[in-house]
Amino acid sequence: MTTKDGRRAPGTLEAGVMGVLWAAATPMSAADVQRELGGELAYNTVQTILIRLHEKKTVERRRAGRGHVYWPVEDAATAAASRMRAALAGLPDRRAVLQHFAQALDDADAELLRDLLAGTEQRRQP
Amino acid sequence: MTFAVYLPLLLALPLTVTARRIAARGTPGSAAWALTVAAVIAAACSTWSLILLALTMLDDLPPLSALDDHPTLELPEPVPGPIALVAGLLLLAGGARLLTDVRLRLATYRDLRAISEPGERFVVADLATPMAVAVPGTARRPGHLLVTTGILRLLDADERRVLFAHERAHLDRHHHRLVAAAAAAAALNPLLIPVRETVAYLVERWADEDAAADVGDRALTAKAVARAALATAGTPPLTALGIGGGAAVQRVRALTAPAPAPRRRRLVVPMLVVVVFLAVVTVATGEFIALARAWL
Structure with missing residues (x-):
């Protein structure tokens, strides 16, 4: 959700940058991250977010050329994963009380979705 | 007491039957609100009916049943004893289900909240399962997003923007409250389970x-939405919406159509149900009060 003045809600910018770093296989420079985000953010904004994330120890960095390359700290995510697994373990299924973006589906539905997806792809091409 | 006390037990049915049709068209927000409010009132009314029916067992209490020996003082016996007993049992079962549901929700949110540091708005868990959860906050701390590396790697940068916007919408609009209210209604009155699924x-x-x-x-x-759902293919669905494919298919289909326009007319049924409910419950309560006067 964007705020009234068009800026993104708190957390969304960092989420975007963290998403790029986690999806990437290798450490990335600020310019790499900015490019991956599709030029949505200014270079300086990306740089500022990366520095803030580094201060919070969410990402690590090392010197590379004139700048830095960044990658996510894995310890925190591993710890979060085991706590998340523990939080959702047990009976009854605790996942059932949560809202899910990725909704499970059966084989027939998967087929339908692939068809729908193919339709969207075609429509997106002008 | 006449049929008025039994009516609220069945009145949830029109809501149950129309819920899906209401959800199919128009803006989802207004439908979610209307169905949740109607479901909560329906559950409150049917619970109140059960309470009234169960209370008629009081005429078997010693001081009242002693009056039975006076043939001149014939006590009204409006509800057969077994029905009152069944009502009491249904009441207990509903209460137990409600308690279980509330505790499950609170415990799940509490455990998920504990994963993040206070003030953190975005937490990554290194899990291959593609999952994203909007963890609701409390009065003292805002909610946060909890996503797995599985879903971050599955989606490209643009699709991740969709994901984050979607989860932020859940948090900003406090969607968990609507879902919890509909679930509470369905716990009290199982006829409302389809309404709970529709609200979700x-x-x-x-x-x-x-x-x-x-x-x-x-x-x-x-x-x-489609790519995230396809990544989970093969696992059994948590909720099935039935006709025309599961929830994921319907969401994708709705998004490939133009943005929905508000259609207020479809909300007439839930609103009507609410009005009828309140009227019937008023009648039933009046009858019960008259009965209690006759007893005492």
Whole structure:
């Protein structure tokens, strides 16, 4: 959700940058991250977010050329994963009380979705 | 006491039958609200009916049943004893289900909240399962997003923007409250379970529409929802919405259509149900008070 003045809600910018770093296989420079985000953010904004994330120890960095390359700290995510697994373990299924973006589906539905997806792809091409 | 006391037990049915049709068209937000409010009132009324029916067992209490020996003082016996007993049992079962549901929700949210540091708005868990959860906050701390590396790697940068916008919409609009209220209603009155499922679906649709408006691209939003759902293919669905494919298919289909326009007329049924409910319950309560006067 964007705020009234068009800026993104708190957390969304960092989420975007963290998403790029986690999806990437290798450490990335600020310019790499900015490019991956599709030029949505200014270079300086990306740089500022990366520095803030580094201060919070969410990402690590090392010197590379004139700048830095960044990658996510894995310890925190591993710890979060085991706590998340523990939080959702047990009976009854605790996942059932949560809202899910990725909704499970059966084989027939998967087929339908692939068809729908193919339709969207075609429509997106002008 | 006449049929008025039994009516609220069945009046949930029109709501149950029309819920899906209400959800199929128009803006998801207004439908989610209307169905939740109607379900909560329906559950409150049917519970009140059960309470009244169970209370008629009081005429078997020693001081009242002693009066039975006076043939001149014939006590009205409006509800057969077994029915009152069944009502009492249903009441207990509903209460137990409600308690279980509330505790499960609170415990799950509490455990998920404990994963993040206070003030953190975005937490990554290194898990291959593609999952994203909007963890609601409390009065003292805002909610946060909890996503797995599985879903971050599955989606591209644009699709991740859809995901974050969708989850933020859940948090900003406090969708968990609507879902919890509908679940509480369904716990008290199991006839309302389809309404609970519909509200859960509508909340997803609502967040999808918010995300589509935020990123300004419905096709991109549809693609992100479809790709996330396809990644879970093979696992059994948590909720089945029935006709015309599961919830994921319907969400994608709705996003490939133009943005919905508000259609207030479809909300007539839930509103009508609420009005009838309140009228019937008033009649039943009046009858019960008259009965209690006759007893005492």
